[in-house]
Amino acid sequence: MKLTRLRGFQDYLGADARALSMVEDCARTVAYRHALNEIRIPTLERIELYERSSGETSDIVQKQLYRVPRAAEAAGEGDQALRPEGTPGVIRAYIEAGLDRSDPEQRFFYCGSMYRYERPQKGRLRQFNQFGVEIFGRADAASDAELIIMIDEFRRALGLEVTFEVNSLGDAACRPAFRAALLEWGRTHYAELCDDCHQRLERNPLRLLDCKTDAVLARTAPHSLDYLCDPCRGHFATVERLIKIADVPYVVNPQLVRGLDYYNRTTFEVTSSAVGAQSAIVAGGRYDGLVEALGGAAAPGTGFAIGIERTALAISADRYATGGAPDAAIIAIGDAAVAGAIALARELRASGLRIELLSPERGLKALLRRADRGGARHALIIGENELAAGVVQMRDLRASTQNTVARGEVAAALAAARG
RNA sequence: GUGAGUGUAGCUCAGUUGGCAGAGCACCGGAUUGUGGCUCCGGUGGUCGAGGGUUCAAAUCCCUUCACUCACCCCA
DSSP states (O other): OOSOOOTTOOOOOTHHHHHHHHHHHHHHHHHHHTTOEEOOOOSEEEHHHHHHHHOTTSHHHHTSOEEEOOTTTTGGGOOEEEOSOSHHHHHHHHHHTTHHHHOOOEEEEEEEEEEOOOOOBTTBOSEEEEEEEEEESOOSHHHHHHHHHHHHHHHHHTTOOOEEEEEEOOOTTTHHHHHHHHHHHHHHTGGGSOHHHHHHHHHOGGGGGGOSTTHHHHTTSOOGGGGOOHHHHHHHHHHHHHHHHTTOOEEEOTTOOOSSTTOEEEEEEEEOTTSOSOOEEEEEEEOTTHHHHTTSOOOOEEEEEEEHHHHHHHSOGGGTOOOOOOSEEEEEOSHHHHHHHHHHHHHHHHTTOOEEEOOTTSOHHHHHHHHHHTTOSEEEEEOHHHHHHTEEEEEETTTTEEEEEEGGGHHHHHHHHHO
16 A cells, blocks of 8 residues: 555544544524624645744744745745644734724634644644634733633533643733743743753743643742733633633633744633643634734734644544434345436435445445445335335334335335434 | 654464464354354464574574664643
């Protein structure tokens, strides 16, 4: 087998595919009830979009971006990349449609595949799907709270046990003081920090907080919550109050930081212990300066993204194992019966039944075996005799009973059996 | 990019001090001419990840390499 799939890319068959659909359908249902509008955007965008939003020093831009080289043809079009996340593209579309000026308050959801060049592991792929929600034009804490409540509805519908962690990173007014304190702390403890943290001190000091090798030491680092200005403090208190009233089981994690540097104020993460080390199945937060940074009018924003594959890992197999077995499998014996079998299948499908038409090339015994293993409740057998008499043999594969049914009555009999 | 583990039939895995490549499951057929599941019998299916070396002889020992998995980094 040479033509294998690429590293980090997955095929999903049977129950695995159903699990993903189930997660996606569930998210769509919740989004529908929240009256969000779907937005579909391209998979490929200009590279600058990601450089300007995610931050040029972030790993996503530095080494995870799938650059699409079209050197000769696209020379004048600028560099392009497969989207590593959805938020920048949604904001670009929002600005490009002029909504930031004409009607800034918008509520979107999107669903699609994202691409990041990383070493795969459990819960991490190079192509993966995200279901995301973005709310523009609202700076109030209630919009943050509503997102978290939405996620809680989503995970309850799937029967997931998860942990909600929330934090506030402050804003342009108070973050500089926190950042300075963190850098100061890092320099003071430089000798005790691990090699990774030495890198973080340069590149992304906030990351010092969630170091795993020096977790004990990291706990002594300054927290953004202690540096919040009054407006930020009030905002966070309101978020907490609202999600508490809504009964969301959350904890404040002062060491929770986000990977992308456009976040401010509220950040949150939903984790499951069932999916491996990459345990975050949903993450999000507020990004008030981002629309403006991407060339739009100043508009606040807040949003989250659900990892579809990671969420699917967390749901128990018995919730999607049964994949809708056929109501009946039709078995045609002899060439003459094939046309009649196809006609019967059409009739039955038109009345809403799920019908599988089995191959006429094999023997009755083999076909009954396939019908049984395919999970069909009934087998409908049509041969020369049945054709002539205008009937079918309807065999109940569960009860092992069989009787002759007039063609016109098959649909009703199957529907009755389905209950 | 770093580290560890694993590669033998479609799947899960045995394979002894180096000596004919195996089992279970799955699939196909038969026992039963047009009647499934259970049972019995039979069959298809292999570049032992790949390349090289040692040896009369390598799935087994040595070297190289590739892939997969998990973890770090990072993140959904």
